[in-house]
Amino acid sequence: MRFLLDDEQREFARSLDAMLTASDTPAAIRAWTTGEHGPGRALWERLAQAGVFALAIPEEYEGVGPLPVELAVAFTELGRHAVPGPVVETVAAAVLLDGVGGAVAKEWLPRLASGAASVTLRMDGYGPYALDADAVDGVFTVTGDALRLAPGAGTLCVSSDPARRLWRPEPGGELLASGPRVAEAAARAARWAAFATAAQALGTGEALLRATVGYVKQRAQFGTAIGSFQAVKHRLADTLIGLEFARPLLYGAALALAEGAPDAGAEVAAAKVTAGEAGYAAARTALQLHGAVGYTQELDLSLWLRKARPLRDAWGTPGACRARVLARTGPSAR
Helix, strand or coil, rough: CCCCCHHHHHHHHHHHHHHCCCCCCCHHHHHHCCCCCCCHHHHHHHHHHHHCHHHEEEEEHHHHHHHHHHHHHHHHHHHHHCCCHHHHHHHHHHHHHHHHHHHCCCCHHHHHHHHHCCEEEEECCCCCCCCCCHCCEEEEEEECEEEEEEECCCEEEECCCCCCCCCCCCCEEEEEEHHHHHHHHHHHHHHHHHHHHHHHHHHHHHHHHHHHHHHHHHEECCCEEHHCCCCCHHHHHHHHHHHHHHHHHHHHHHHHHCCCCCCCCHHHHHHHHHHHHHHHHHHHHHHHHHHHHHCCCCCCCCHHHHHHHHHHHCCHHHHHHHHHHHHHCCCHHH
């Protein structure tokens, strides 16, 4: 099947790209790694004004969604520009709160849609950490079938990507809802989190490939650009094929989510593992072809290199995603 964005969706991507290009995201990322959230929050507000977070929120809560195709477009751009912060977790929390409904949805969802508030999310089965819990207005946790608002950010833990600050939330907190409705909403939120992370991983891989292609055209050995070497061309071609193979899977998952398909979870898992692996492969290619300079933290490339593996594993490891796909396609599913 062939997936093509319409003119409005392509223009949305171009507008986000232009906005983020003008926003000096590397400086915002470097500030974020030190716990200085001002530039990142300013960037967050511009994204909200562009309608990014409203894409996951229904109109009854002042959103415009859910619109998963447009969300894929947006989060690919966010990945391409390495936007810091719990953007995926805010979208997932919005899906969760929409499913729970009631007073908690009415309180939080309009604020998330407008960018007046940001949140992060930790759920059973996806690790003990909440991303950037010190930078948000609320830390939601789901344990079993109970949804709580954590009493504080908790304890900062080591992360392979300094711009992805992992916190272990403080236990307890205000109980917001419990029961089967929470469990069902959490499962749906996890699918959307995996989907948005897949889009981020794809965008990250695209940015790494673009930077690497530009570099090999300039770096010379034996009096010629290394980009002319056959081995380098093959490595770049393999990286491109991986990313291009992931793109239709991402949009296929978007359509499955939009249509409420019963196998949407498997479609999302396929997109997540493919985009995650492709983004990580792009990082390995970038590191190898940049040579020793690729290891320097001063180079902006490092801001993207450090994201590829965490995005591959966040909200569904490759093994877990493959198991989900095989559960649909195995003998018992036929």
